[in-house]
Amino acid sequence: MTLDFASQADYLLALLPEIVLSLWAMLVLMVDVFQKGNRVEASRPVVAWLSLAGLVVTAAANGWLLTIEEAAVTGMVAVDSFRVFVNFIVLIAAALAILISIGYLDRRGINRGEFYALLLFATVGMMLLGAARDLILLFLALELMSVALYVLVGFDRRDPRSSEGALKYFLLGSFSSGFLLYGIALVFGSARSTNLSAIVPLLPSLQESPMFLIGAGLLLVGLAFKVAVMPFHVWTPDAYDGAPTPVTALMATGVKAAAFAAFIRVFAVGFAGIYNEWSVVLSWLALLTMFGANLIALTQGSVKRMLAYSSIAHAGYLLVAVLAANAYGAAAFLFYLLVYTLMTAGAFGIVIANSRGANELNKLDDYAGFGWREPLLGAVFSIFLLSLAGFPLTGGFIGKLYILRSSLEAGNVELAVSLVLASVISYFYYLRVVVVMYMRPAPAEEANRTVLLTGPGQLAMSVSAVAVLALFFVPGWVLDVAQRSVASLFTVPGTFFGLGP
Amino acid sequence: MLSQILFYFFAGVAIVSALMTVTRRNPVASALWLVGTFFALAAIYTLLGAFFIGIIQILVYAGAIMVLFLFVIMLLNLGNDFEPDFRGTVWKVMAAGSALVLLALLVRVVGGTESLLVATGGVDLVAAQVAEYGVVGAIGVPMFLDYVVPLQVTGLLLLVAVVGAVVLAKRDV
Numbered sequence: 001m002t003l004d005f006a007s008q009a010d011y012l013l014a015l016l017p018e019i020v021l022s023l024w025a026m027l028v029l030m031v032d033v034f035q036k037g038n039r040v041e042a043s044r045p046v047v048a049w050l051s052l053a054g055l056v057v058t059a060a061a062n063g064w065l066l067t068i069e070e071a072a073v074t075g076m077v078a079v080d081s082f083r084v085f086v087n088f089i090v091l092i093a094a095a096l097a098i099l100i101s102i103g104y105l106d107r108r109g110i111n112r113g114e115f116y117a118l119l120l121f122a123t124v125g126m127m128l129l130g131a132a133r134d135l136i137l138l139f140l141a142l143e144l145m146s147v148a149l150y151v152l153v154g155f156d157r158r159d160p161r162s163s164e165g166a167l168k169y170f171l172l173g174s175f176s177s178g179f180l181l182y183g184i185a186l187v188f189g190s191a192r193s194t195n196l197s198a199i200v201p202l203l204p205s206l207q208e209s210p211m212f213l214i215g216a217g218l219l220l221v222g223l224a225f226k227v228a229v230m231p232f233h234v235w236t237p238d239a240y241d242g243a244p245t246p247v248t249a250l251m252a253t254g255v256k257a258a259a260f261a262a263f264i265r266v267f268a269v270g271f272a273g274i275y276n277e278w279s280v281v282l283s284w285l286a287l288l289t290m291f292g293a294n295l296i297a298l299t300q301g302s303v304k305r306m307l308a309y310s311s312i313a314h315a316g317y318l319l320v321a322v323l324a325a326n327a328y329g330a331a332a333f334l335f336y337l338l339v340y341t342l343m344t345a346g347a348f349g350i351v352i353a354n355s356r357g358a359n360e361l362n363k364l365d366d367y368a369g370f371g372w373r374e375p376l377l378g379a380v381f382s383i384f385l386l387s388l389a390g391f392p393l394t395g396g397f398i399g400k401l402y403i404l405r406s407s408l409e410a411g412n413v414e415l416a417v418s419l420v421l422a423s424v425i426s427y428f429y430y431l432r433v434v435v436v437m438y439m440r441p442a443p444a445e446e447a448n449r450t451v452l453l454t455g456p457g458q459l460a461m462s463v464s465a466v467a468v469l470a471l472f473f474v475p476g477w478v479l480d481v482a483q484r485s486v487a488s489l490f491t492v493p494g495t496f497f498g499l500g501p
Numbered sequence: 502m503l504s505q506i507l508f509y510f511f512a513g514v515a516i517v518s519a520l521m522t523v524t525r526r527n528p529v530a531s532a533l534w535l536v537g538t539f540f541a542l543a544a545i546y547t548l549l550g551a552f553f554i555g556i557i558q559i560l561v562y563a564g565a566i567m568v569l570f571l572f573v574i575m576l577l578n579l580g581n582d583f584e585p586d587f588r589g590t591v592w593k594v595m596a597a598g599s600a601l602v603l604l605a606l607l608v609r610v611v612g613g614t615e616s617l618l619v620a621t622g623g624v625d626l627v628a629a630q631v632a633e634y635g636v637v638g639a640i641g642v643p644m645f646l647d648y649v650v651p652l653q654v655t656g657l658l659l660l661v662a663v664v665g666a667v668v669l670a671k672r673d674v
Contacts, residue, residue, distance in 0.1 A: 008649050015650065022657055029664065076650050114668045121661045128654060140654040144661060151665035 003079060004071035014070070014079050017062040017087060018127050024054030025120035032113025042111040048102050051116040055095045055123070062087045074197045077131040078265070081485040085334050086130035086261040089341050093254035094123040096345040096460055101246035103454035104352050108244065110156050119250065122148035126258035130265075135184045135194040135219075138262055142180065142226065145258065146173050149251060153243040165242025172225070172235040180222025186215025196270035203273030216271055220278060223266070226259040227315050230289040240308035245355075248304070249348035252311040253341040260318055260337065264330065268322055269489050282323055286415060289316030290422035297429050303362045304351050306429055307344070310388055313426060314340055317403060320415045324406035330486035332402035335479050339395035339471055343387045346464040350381040353453035353461075367433060369442025374451055377458065380465040382434050387468045389430040390423050395471030402479065508548055515541035528574045532567060539563040553636045 003010040012019065032047050062084055070079045077083075097119060105111035125145025132138035150173065154166025184194060190212035191199045199206075206212040221232065228236040240248045267278055290313060297309035318340075321333035351362055354370060371378030387396035400423065407416040453461070471478060518537035525531040539562045546555035630639040644652055 008646060011650055026660075076648075112668070114664055118661065118664060118668070121657070121664075124657065134651070136648070136651050137654065140651050140658060144654060144658045147658060147665060148661050151661075151668055154669060157669065 001068040002071050003068060003075070005075045010075075011077070013068060014065075014075065014077050015128075015131075017058045017065065018124050018131075020061045021054060021058040021120055021124050021127070024051075024057065025117045025124065028054065028113060028120060029117040032117070036113075042106055042109075043113040043116075045102065047113045047116055048098055051120055052095060052098055054120060055091050055098070059088065059091050062091065072197075073133070074195065076134045076137055076195070077128075078133045080489065081487075082261070082264075082330075082334075082489055083131045085482060085485040086257060086337075087127050089257045089334075089337055090123060090126045090130065090254045092338075093250055093257065093341050093345060094119060096253070096341075096349070096464065097246045097250040099460040100249065100345075100349040100352055100453065100457045101244070102456055104244070104246060104452070104457075107452065108156055108159075110244065115152065115155060118148045118152050119247075122152065122250070123254065126254050129258040130261035132262065133196050133265065135187065135196070135266075138266070139177070139181060139184060142259075142262070143177065145255065146177070146226075149247070149255065152247040153239055153251075155244055155247070159242070161242040162244065163242075165239040168235050169239035176222050176225030176232070179218045179225070183215045183218025183220075183222055186211050186218065188215075190215065196266065199270060200273065203271070207274055207277075213274070213277060216274065216278065217281070219266060220281065223259060223263050224285060227256055227263065227318075228312050229285050229315050229319065230292045230312065233289075233293070233312050236312055237305055237308045240311070241302070241305050245304070245348050245352045248308070249345045252307070252344045252348065256311065256315060256318075257337050257341060260315075260322070260333070263322060264333070264489075268330070279323055282319060283412070283415060286316050286319035286323060287418055289313065289319065290418055291425070294422050294425040294429075297426065300429070301363055303364060303367065303433060304348075306433075307347055307351065310426070310430075311344060313422065314344070314388075316422070317400065317419060320407050320412070320419050321403045323412060323415060324403070324410040326406060326410050327483070327486055327489075328409060329403070329406035330489065331479060331483040332399070332406045334482035334485060335402055335471075335475070336399035338478065338482075339387065339399045339468060342464040342468050342471075343384045343394075343396060346380065346461050346468070347384040347388065349453060349457055349461045349464075350377060350384070352457070353377055353451045355452055364433065364436055365440075367436045368440040369437070371434075371437035373442060376462065377451060377453070378437055380461050381437065383465045383468055385430045385434055389427050393469070393472055395468045395475070398472050398475045504548055508545065511541045511544040511548070515545065529571065532570050532574060535570075536563050536567045539567065551636065553640060 001013070003014055005011070005014075028047060028051050031050060032043050035044055035047075065079060065084050065087075066081060068079060098116065101115070105115060122145050125141050125143075125148060128141035129138065129145060132141050150166055150170045153169050154163050156162040187199070188194050190206055190209050191202050193199055225232045225235075240251060243251065267282075271278060293309050293313035293316060297306050297313065300306040300309060318333060318336060321329045321336060323329075324332070353374070354366060355362060371382070383394060387394035390396045390400040400419070404416050404419060407413075407419070451458075515538050518534045518541060521534040522531050522538060525534060539558055543555040543558040543563070546552075546558060627639070633639075634642050
């Protein structure tokens with residue numbers, strides 16, 4: 001089926017997954033309210049399973065998107081396989097977040113149906129963010145995602161750290177939205193359109209316009225805030241640390257995936273004509289992020305905070321893929337995003353498993369003997385950590401290899417070397433956790449500590465770990481799909497993926 | 502002739518009210534003078550033929566937003582301690598700098614040659630739209646046709662904001 005957007009009804013089909021998920025989120029909201037009536041009590045487990053079912057239905061609708069195509073690349077939303085791939089990653093991230101929040105919310109006394117509804121709404125925002133081809137829609141999608149996340153971060157109102165994280169995230173997030181909006185206004189002022197497909201043909205004439213370049217720069221700052229690239233990362237550790245851990249997992253995976261997809265759509269595809277201008281800035285940001293985040297992560301005593309800095313460092317690796325600026329780089333980017341989502345969400349799941357009741361301090365010492373006490377989860381955690389570090393036999397290794405190769409093909413030797421060096425630094429703090437898990441004996445009073453991750457969560461973690469391993473042994477299929485997905489980006493007239501004018 | 506007299510009258514009211522807004526020490530008085538400014542601006546919009554924006558100005562700004570402002574000021578019982586907002590040289594320099602930038606912009610708009618809007622035929626474009634759809638239609642038709650997706654997403658955004666506010670503020674949900 002071909003959509004030409006001559007009639008507005010075409011948007012109903014083009015946005016089917018998002019529409020399904022929005023309606024489903026409202027349904028979740030309603031079901032919860034009708035079950036509880038006026039009573040103040042925890043939500044039933046059915047709400048969580050209903051939300052999961054919504055994600056599955058949305059995934060089906062998302063797969064159906066592959067059968068339709070657009071007549072021209074001028075619509076407000078893109079209908080291409082790049083979007084479908086990103087949507088799948090976002091949906092996986094949301095599903096993992098829901099699976100590890102089962103049981104967790106009860107323990108913290110925050111099991112309310114709104115949690116799941118807001119999580120689904122945030123997912124809708126992420127999906128729209130990956131699809132937006134118009135800067136207005138991009139901004140609104142970003143806000144839809146962010147507003148839902150501000151609330152989710154501060155969902156545990158009685159916990160000062162949760163509130164603190166939410167307030168910091170909200171203030172700095174609004175600040176960055178201001179940057180983004182001002183950038184959009186300047187771009188609109190100089191290009192007279194907010195639609196990227198209308199801006200692309202004008203780029204040669206806009207190249208010299210200071211107004212347009214400042215606008216593009218502000219856009220870059222706004223998006224860099226959302227993907228938490230240094231030096232725009234200051235909100236990240238506190239927000240990640242204070243948020244309920246499932247929300248942290250979602251923020252580290254889905255949000256990053258969606259914001260990076262927007263990065264690609266706006267800069268690598270839309271502003272490919274001014275690649276020489278933005279690539280310089282982005283290279284420095286990538287260098288700073290890779291080294292800065294890894295060095296700070298070394299000093300962290302809390303595993304949850306260490307993982308927060310690790311996710312910042314991974315934003316740097318992903319930037320290298322964006323900067324590789326060839327189709328191979330984009331495919332490597334999608335591949336790494338998938339591996340990254342699985343292993344990061346998985347690692348945060350283990351953080352939940354090893355917490356004490358509502359106490360999630362998760363000092364490094366808390367992991368002493370964890371590997372022997374919980375053989376399965378210990379092994380799973382080791383796989384995630386080794387994959388995050390980029391060890392062979394894990395998907396993280398292959399992902400980094402693809403990024404390196406694309407970077408070398410693009411001639412960015414310095415970035416490739418930096419990536420390797422930064423990874424070597426990161427080995428220390430990832431392996432330290434593994435060493436503590438297996439080499440240090442558990443304190444005697446800890447012997448009977450129970451694992452605080454319910455069956456579904458443990459199953460999800462195990463499946464993720466197997467998938468991370470599988471992506472090492474049979475990466476070809478996924479990479480093939482990723483390559484075909486980015487091929488559709490070439491269809492934007494006048495640009496070659498990031499190759500400049 | 503009459504419209505010119507009216508324009509100068511409302512322009513004067515707007516400037517005087519704006520000056521009063523920034524010079525009053527009591528925040529409630531400040532807010533009320535700001536309402537006066539909005540009314541004068543709405544009248545000027547109406548004189549320009551932009552009835553819709555004039556009405557929206559009164560409904561949204563003077564009606565809803567300023568009343569909310571007053572509520573907040575009165576509920577929080579602000580304005581009993583009159584401390585200068587700009588303490589320290591840095592703030593004064595920054596305030597003066599932004600005032601200068603605004604002044605430069607004003608001079609450019611008033612004294613400059615042709616504005617971008619005129620040069621690119623934007624004025625004619627707007628006039629053609631208004632002639633075809635009317636004042637309200639010129640805003641409504643693009644909003645509900647070209648920008649229907651952002652409009653719907655805005656609706657979703659408001660829903661999320663309401664749910665979020667209730668979740669964060671209500672004692673027992």
